[in-house]
Amino acid sequence: MPGPAPDERMRPSGRRNTQGIRIDPEAEATHEPRMAVLSALVKHEPGVLSEVSSLFSRRQFNIESLTVGPTQDGDTARMTIVIEEPEPGVQQAKKQLRKLIPVIDVEELESAAMRRELALIKVAGDKPDDVQAVAEMYGGDAVDASKDAVTVEITGSKQKIDAAIEAFEQFDVLEIVRTGAAALERGSKTMDSTTMESDN
Amino acid sequence: MSERASIPKRDPEEAPERENGIEAVESGSEAIIAALEQAGVEHAFGVQGGAIMPVYDALYDSSIHHITMAHEQGAAHAADAYGLVTGEPGLAMATSGPGATNLITGLADAAMDSDPMIALTGQVATDFVGNDAFQETDTTGITLPVTKANYFADHSDTVGDDVSEAFALAREGRQGPTLVDLPKDITKGETDQWPKPPETPETHDEPSEADESAVEAAAATLSAADRPVILAGGGVVKSEASDELRAFAREYEIPVITTMPGLGTFPETDDLSLGMAGMHGTGAANMAVTNCDVLLGVGTRFDDRLTGGVDTFAPDASVIHVDIDPAEISKNIEADHPLIGDATRVLEQFDEAMDTAPDADQWREQCQTWTEEYPLDYETPDDEPLKPQYVVETFDELADDDAIVTTGVGQHQMWAAQFWTYEYPRTWVSSNGLGTMGYGVPSAIGAKIGAPDTEVVAFDGDGSFLMTIQELSVAVRENLDITYVVLNNEAIGMVRQWQDGFYEGRRMASEYPWVPEFDKLAEAFGARGFRLEEPEDVEETIQAAREYDGPAVIDAIIDPAENVFPMVPSGGDNGLFALNEQHLEMI
Numbered sequence: 001m002p003g004p005a006p007d008e009r010m011r012p013s014g015r016r017n018t019q020g021i022r023i024d025p026e027a028e029a030t031h032e033p034r035m036a037v038l039s040a041l042v043k044h045e046p047g048v049l050s051e052v053s054s055l056f057s058r059r060q061f062n063i064e065s066l067t068v069g070p071t072q073d074g075d076t077a078r079m080t081i082v083i084e085e086p087e088p089g090v091q092q093a094k095k096q097l098r099k100l101i102p103v104i105d106v107e108e109l110e111s112a113a114m115r116r117e118l119a120l121i122k123v124a125g126d127k128p129d130d131v132q133a134v135a136e137m138y139g140g141d142a143v144d145a146s147k148d149a150v151t152v153e154i155t156g157s158k159q160k161i162d163a164a165i166e167a168f169e170q171f172d173v174l175e176i177v178r179t180g181a182a183a184l185e186r187g188s189k190t191m192d193s194t195t196m197e198s199d200n
Numbered sequence: 201m202s203e204r205a206s207i208p209k210r211d212p213e214e215a216p217e218r219e220n221g222i223e224a225v226e227s228g229s230e231a232i233i234a235a236l237e238q239a240g241v242e243h244a245f246g247v248q249g250g251a252i253m254p255v256y257d258a259l260y261d262s263s264i265h266h267i268t269m270a271h272e273q274g275a276a277h278a279a280d281a282y283g284l285v286t287g288e289p290g291l292a293m294a295t296s297g298p299g300a301t302n303l304i305t306g307l308a309d310a311a312m313d314s315d316p317m318i319a320l321t322g323q324v325a326t327d328f329v330g331n332d333a334f335q336e337t338d339t340t341g342i343t344l345p346v347t348k349a350n351y352f353a354d355h356s357d358t359v360g361d362d363v364s365e366a367f368a369l370a371r372e373g374r375q376g377p378t379l380v381d382l383p384k385d386i387t388k389g390e391t392d393q394w395p396k397p398p399e400t401p402e403t404h405d406e407p408s409e410a411d412e413s414a415v416e417a418a419a420a421t422l423s424a425a426d427r428p429v430i431l432a433g434g435g436v437v438k439s440e441a442s443d444e445l446r447a448f449a450r451e452y453e454i455p456v457i458t459t460m461p462g463l464g465t466f467p468e469t470d471d472l473s474l475g476m477a478g479m480h481g482t483g484a485a486n487m488a489v490t491n492c493d494v495l496l497g498v499g500t501r502f503d504d505r506l507t508g509g510v511d512t513f514a515p516d517a518s519v520i521h522v523d524i525d526p527a528e529i530s531k532n533i534e535a536d537h538p539l540i541g542d543a544t545r546v547l548e549q550f551d552e553a554m555d556t557a558p559d560a561d562q563w564r565e566q567c568q569t570w571t572e573e574y575p576l577d578y579e580t581p582d583d584e585p586l587k588p589q590y591v592v593e594t595f596d597e598l599a600d601d602d603a604i605v606t607t608g609v610g611q612h613q614m615w616a617a618q619f620w621t622y623e624y625p626r627t628w629v630s631s632n633g634l635g636t637m638g639y640g641v642p643s644a645i646g647a648k649i650g651a652p653d654t655e656v657v658a659f660d661g662d663g664s665f666l667m668t669i670q671e672l673s674v675a676v677r678e679n680l681d682i683t684y685v686v687l688n689n690e691a692i693g694m695v696r697q698w699q700d701g702f703y704e705g706r707r708m709a710s711e712y713p714w715v716p717e718f719d720k721l722a723e724a725f726g727a728r729g730f731r732l733e734e735p736e737d738v739e740e741t742i743q744a745a746r747e748y749d750g751p752a753v754i755d756a757i758i759d760p761a762e763n764v765f766p767m768v769p770s771g772g773d774n775g776l777f778a779l780n781e782q783h784l785e786m787i
């Protein structure tokens with residue numbers, strides 16, 4: 001075949017990064033991963049959780065937590081999904097979520113949003129008073145006590161719970177369970193089930 | 201060239217009178233069939249079985265023509281091809297368990313190519329679900345990642361609505377396969393509920409028109425381009441935007457390249473056409489996409505077989521991306537101008553927003569030079585042994601202009617893409633995204649049923665042909681006038697090509713020590729068989745096969761040493777395509 005060989009051909013000067021973004025020599029065009037809290041209003045029907053979770057695993061989104069529960073209206077449920085992704089991944093996760101048929105709306109919550117999780121921490125029962133004292137420092141409560149073990153409930157931000165768990169390590173920690181985050185926007189703003197937005 | 205077909209030809213005049221369809225429903229199954237008829241379904245491809253029997257029983261009185269396939273994979277591919285050729289969802293039916301699992305490849309294939317298709321699967325009765333009952337599988341679970349949406353029917357009163365909604369979803373917006381799983385007690389159960397008309401659910405909102413200011417900004421970018429290129433993808437086919445695309449490209453004189461699913465959206469005979477881009481695309485298309493400064497991508501998802509490595513894909517270009525699916529925007533290639541909407545409508549908007557055509561005389565000349573420098577070509581030192589490209593080219597010359605080509609997957613698929621000249625949308629029916637060997641035989645059946653008056657030619661490889669050869673029995677039974685051409689290199693050639701190029705010629709499991717004689721197999725199935733070995737017999741054999749009124753198979757014994765070029769190695773730089781083995785070593 002005629003025509004110049006590969007090394008003799010006209011070549012463009014540009015380049016894109018692995019995220020498909022044109023690299024501007026002035027500004028570095030890569031996105032570092034960031035934490036994003038997505039809130040999804042979904043139809044309260046069987047299979048929704050597996051549909052959402054399998055979407056996240058199939059598309060390799062780096063998921064930190066996913067919680068789900070019913071809302072004030074019996075037909076819908078709300079999911080809070082925390083992911084850690086570079087910017088294009090965050091956008092892609094939102095768009096893919098919106099495509100699912102049972103998903104009514106998806107929003108990314110602002111970083112100021114209220115974010116709470118709950119932990120139950122079971123520790124050895126030999127120093128119940130000390131355990132109660134530490135629990136109170138973190139606004140928690142002993143919710144169960146027996147001869148051998150005390151279980152404490154703590155609610156709060158992820159950081160607060162991390163700190164509480166660290167503090168409890170002075171006792172013999174037997175078991176911990178955490179829920180993952182539930183989150184709501186501050187102020188009067190709510191998620192409207194009748195609007196379908198599609199930003200990019 | 202003996203003819204042993206013993207199946208009597210069916211005279212269409214004598215076809216059994218069909219009922220006019222369902223008028224009132226008494227069971228879940230009748231509601232299902234009513235929903236299908238109401239949606240305009242005329243054909244179904246499927247295989248019977250225990251759990252789906254009530255639905256088939258209702259089909260007995262229906263106006264829908266059922267084609268019994270040899271394997272459910274065949275039903276799925278036939279339905280997919282039918283959907284692509286007609287634009288209306290093709291229907292595949294299967295029983296529970298193994299019937300449903302056999303559909304999976306076809307569903308995944310349709311999902312990757314956004315082909316409209318609906319699958320109905322039988323399921324064990326609700327009471328047995330979850331108990332590992334005979335022929336039970338979690339069909340909705342298994343098919344979740346390979347369908348646009350799926351449904352588990354849970355009531356006889358609503359099963360018809362589920363089918364209507366699934367049909368609508370398969371067709372609307374970004375098309376794709378949907379599935380409804382039908383427990384036997386639900387289909388047998390009584391109901392008098394007439395299904396609602398096919399409408400998508402309210403949570404589902406497909407954009408039609410792009411944002412006006414975004415279109416204006418994109419149009420300004422395109423008007424100012426020095427080196428513009430339009431990249432037309434399968435979305436142009438799906439949105440019937442081919443006319444708008446042609447008008448737009450010609451009005452503003454912008455060179456056009458296509459993706460593989462976009463073949464036929466822009467006539468390859470047009471001066472502005474540079475052909476297909478990507479791994480086995482033309483030199484001109486790949487040079488143009490690499491060196492352009494504005495790329496207008498319409499209905500493409502920037503698949504890696506198109507882009508090669510993203511770092512070198514259109515690296516200088518501002519990307520204008522038109523797509524109906526917001527999730528395609530900036531998924532693989534960051535879009536500078538995202539235009540979300542239906543391709544036809546957005547092209548109209550775009551046309552209104554364009555002030556001037558880009559000043560690109562020099563660029564068009566450059567593209568023309570590339571077309572001349574890198575023609576699609578093959579070496580024919582002495583015309584022996586038979587060259588596959590020659591077979592494809594000759595067939596193209598003899599065939600009707602609007603003939604439909606279907607393929608398997610491998611080298612033959614690429615030759616069929618390269619050496620056939622595509623002029624019309626919906627004439628290229630291939631497994632583009634999933635790359636499913638075995639797609640060829642059943643997809644030709646679906647295409648012929650969907651377009652009975654159009655010539656259908658299936659190019660297949662010996663390996664691909666063997667994967668679904670049993671569907672030939674269906675083509676014979678239905679007396680479908682299809683010409684199958686097996687480009688027989690006694691190997692799974694594309695794998696062998698990669699082994700020679702990238703695995704030091706270690707041909708592990710890619711050469712067949714023996715392949716059947718496909719002409720004789722064809723005769724055994726009741727089709728007409730031809731064996732083709734000599735270049736001088738090509739024309740005559742093709743004509744004889746075309747003239748045969750029914751399925752014909754040409755077993756074309758081709759040069760086993762022939763490879764597919766140009767080639768961009770996987771993840772490579774589109775501008776550094778290889779034209780031969782020596783180039784491959786350079787890049």
Ligand SMILES: Cc1ncc(C[n+]2csc(CCOP(=O)(O)OP(=O)(O)O)c2C)c(N)n1
Nearest residue numbers: 610611612635637661662663664692693694
């Ligand atoms: C179902 C399936 N299995 C395996 C492959 C991997 N594969 C890709 S191309 C190819 C060779 C195809 O051989 P053949 O159909 O004879 O066509 P040829 O390349 O020889 O033209 C194979 C095995 C595939 N694409 N699909």
